[in-house]
Amino acid sequence: MNALPWTIYVSFAGAALALLAGNRAASVARAVALATALGGLALALVAAAAFKPGPGLQTLVNVPWIAEYGIRYHLAVDGISLTLIVLTGIAAVAGVLFSWNITERTGEFFALYLALIGGVYGVFLSADAFVFFVFYEIAIVPKYFLIAIWGSTNREYGAMKLVLYSFAGSALVLAGLLWAYAASGANSFAVADLAAAGAQLSPGVQQGIFALVFTGFAVLAGMFPFHTWAPTGHVAAPTAASMLLAGVVMKLGAYGCLRVAMPLFPAGFVYWQPVIAILAIIGILYAGCIALVQEDFKFVIGYSSVSHMGFVILGLAAANAQAVSGAVLQMFSHGVIAGLLFAVVGRMVYERTHTRQFSDLRRLPLHKTLPFAALTFVLAGLASMGMPGFSGFPAELTILIGTWKTSPLWAGFAGLGILIAAAFTLRAVQVSFFGSTEAAAPAPAASHDPHHDFAPITWPEKAGALLLIATTVYIGLKPDVLLDWIVPALRSPLFQAVLKGGQP
């Protein structure tokens, strides 16, 4: 267990090493990055094997840091954070594998990538709100450079928009946390202390602070109407960065909502609960509908991420043990599936065809020329639609059942979102991989047939895809593995205050 903080340190050390190694040879930088990511995953899995589920956080490190402000370097883990740490480990390894073809400034790419991963691990392990915030902000800046340097389509715009949205969100969080710290008079940033002091505040103040902090985190979680950074950012980002952004970084926002905003101000949460739920449902339906009409393959995936994250926020808003545990499961599941989808679109297809437009892809019989990509995408699509046997199914089902208990109406609308998700996913599968039958007919089998030019799928791509598929199938068949961690964690007093107050 106590090795878990090393996920952070190993990632940052790996970042420095990759930067130095990049000066010598790209292959060394790649090897360093893969070793670092594997090391992080191994640390996470070893800790997971030794993990004993229980309510409350299990402290890993707790030393004074900035005594003047009562700030402690406090790292701790419970079932929820462990779930997301394992997800981060898997996503990190897959991301490195799908970045194997980066040749330009390789060392810097992996340095920034690993710095981002280190920040993410740090957020998931923090038990002190200040430490949480520091890691949260550390994870922001690398995104800018990853997208602006190695991205595609409108990358500088996408990068700047994404970073400014994230940073503005974190500014709201900072304002809220400082307000809570100042108003409560507690000389501590421990979530439990802030919550205890925050409970003494007047309801109006609690509602105000909650709105600030929750909105700040929800920006990063892609909650409607603060989601517009997500599609443009995901589309502009290089494959590994999109995988991480959609797969892990959006979870930081949702995790912040669950770990900081809600336990800190249960009274504020109860006040805003219906608003959050309605925004979540709008996000599910609206983003789903937009995904339905996109002509750019990657935009479909980008909007689908917003739609799926809507389920996470809905699960949090429903605020009962089942819905919240479903939300955490969905964070994990979507992290894996979104990674897979972006990997197929960004790496397997775009890097070979150099187009993401459906109108172009339709003319290419990709199911014949890139069968592995087609197979992967079909599996990922099934998982994304929430088919049984994949992790999306137990996750969304748990959220819907939990939400039904709070409000059948919400669950009904959200259920509609699953239908829309099926529609846009099937459309994407059909048009991009199996679209050739009708369109190929007018075009004679010309000699300049581009199909044979595609490089075969390489081993890192296969390994990464297999890792992600195996994960989603394993969790789809055996969701208890994660639920056995998550459900006991929700019995901690901090979460109970939210979950009890969760009845509308």
Add this chain to the structure above:
Amino acid sequence: MTLNYLSLLHALLPEASLVLGALVVLGFDLVVGRRHDLAQRTVYATVLGLLAVLAAVYHTYDARVDGEVFGGVFLLDSLGMATRLGVLVLTALTLALLPGVTKVRQPAEYVAVILFATTGFTLMAVVQQLLVAFVALELASLSLYILAGFDRSRPDSAEAALKYFLLGGISAAFLLFGFSLLYGLTGSIALPEIARQLSVQAMTPLLLVAVLMTVVAFGFKAAAAPFHLWAPDVYQGAPPISAALIASGSKLAGLVMFTRLLWSGVGPAAGNIATFNAVPGWVPAVALVAVLSLLVGNLGALAQSNVRRILAYSAIAHAGVLLLGVITAGKFGPAPLVYYAGTYGLATVGAFGVIAVLDAAGIGGSLADLAGLRQRSPLLAFCLVVFLLSLAGIPPLAGFFGKFAVFAAALKLNGLAGWAGWISVFAIAMSAVGLYYYLLVLKNAVVVPGRSDAAPIKVPLAAATALLVAAGLILVLGLFPSAVLQAIS
């Protein structure tokens, strides 16, 4: 009142070493330097100057926290000691940039004037009497005017110096007028006595005028809006190394002196903005200047295409936050303010250091000129990233904790139930604007590729060391801010 000249000498040994150092630098250049070429004379002057700073650091430690000296003209407290050390470190970093970078043709004079300015700064850190405060401020200011105009080969350097001098002269006149009114009202030039007198006086229009005059001069010194107009031109026109000192050490010393003046001198006339019913005094005036600075600085920076002007407008924006720190210093102590000003100074010296090296390599100051910096000098690009991200307030760099500490103090005044809280929320929101223009600079330096034939930039060893030390200090102080906070208890 018995005056102990020996204790005065002991207390002012840091200043004595700086002045002595300046004279030695001049003398050495006169006697030995004429036989050597310009590069060597620059090295000699720098080394001697650094030795003088080192001696001053030693004597600052040696003077210890000693309380009032010479009948209360100086106050050797932990704030004064920390400020002196901070100013000396900033000066040392500025000096180390010189060899191989500066094109100044009179290196000894340049170093000597830097040391005289530093003497003014260290005096400002410990003074608590109006007359000596004014003299210390003028010593520093006059030296800075000279430094701004030191590059006689460029007309914009002269323009910068003239603008700085004229506006600085006017602000000095305001300050002197304010001081004389304060003396007239209280019959004393010693800050504690002024405070005693004012605490039994009601707020009169005359007192308000005296206080506002002081705030105007303060606003000028801090480059706060609407007294900021000199800053962009001076930052752009002055030799970059002069600009580094003007933006860093001068600011730290000025803020500490005025904080002392405003709180331990005219504290009873502070007024209050902890609630929405502001009590008149200098605090509401400073708060207004802070809001204007945040607005003008952050929005003004958006319109700039020259890196130095962006830094100038960012300095105006930072002045807004610093003034918030001045307001909270009365209740929660000056530690956040000094931390912020010191780490801001480190980042600014660093950023201007990078600009100075680029300037020496013949690279212009526009954003587009930075393109390809990463290929041409990874070291400079890396350092620039650290400095600008610290200015933007990204953890774990020191700029983040500075902002955090100041905002926490401002919100502690009375939460969001008063102006102070809302100003800090406004400042937090404005930090997102700040990140935009800092990233714009970094985009050009790191993202945009340069021309393929662009040659690598050679960074002189001393300058490289100074930049790395500044970057390292920013990281270390950001990770362990307690080191500074505890020093100013």
